[in-house]
Amino acid sequence: MKRLIIEPNGSFTVIEAPEAQPGLSIIPTWDTAFEPQQSKPSEQLVCYRCGTIKPDATGPNDPCPTCDAQHWVQALA
Numbered sequence: 001m002k003r004l005i006i007e008p009n010g011s012f013t014v015i016e017a018p019e020a021q022p023g024l025s026i027i028p029t030w031d032t033a034f035e036p037q038q039s040k041p042s043e044q045l046v047c048y049r050c051g052t053i054k055p056d057a058t059g060p061n062d063p064c065p066t067c068d069a070q071h072w073v074q075a076l077a
């Protein structure tokens with residue numbers, strides 16, 4: 001999914017991404033029921049706060065270029 005828009009009338013519009021990209025899980029960590037159905041972790045790191053893919057040029061302690069957070073986690077493929 002590329003974007004989810006909440007419309008003024010309360011409905012949702014989903015904009016699909018042309019190709020799946022590595023990103024954060026949308027399932028809370030305490031909810032293990034759907035864990036087997038999730039895609040497997042990838043090599044890619046993403047920002048834990050906003051999901052931005054970590055640029056190759058940044059080090060492990062460098063801040064996220066989008067939100068300045070310094071918490072990187074393994075993305076789901």
Ligand SMILES: [Zn+2]
Nearest residue numbers: 047050064067
């Ligand atoms: Zn971020």
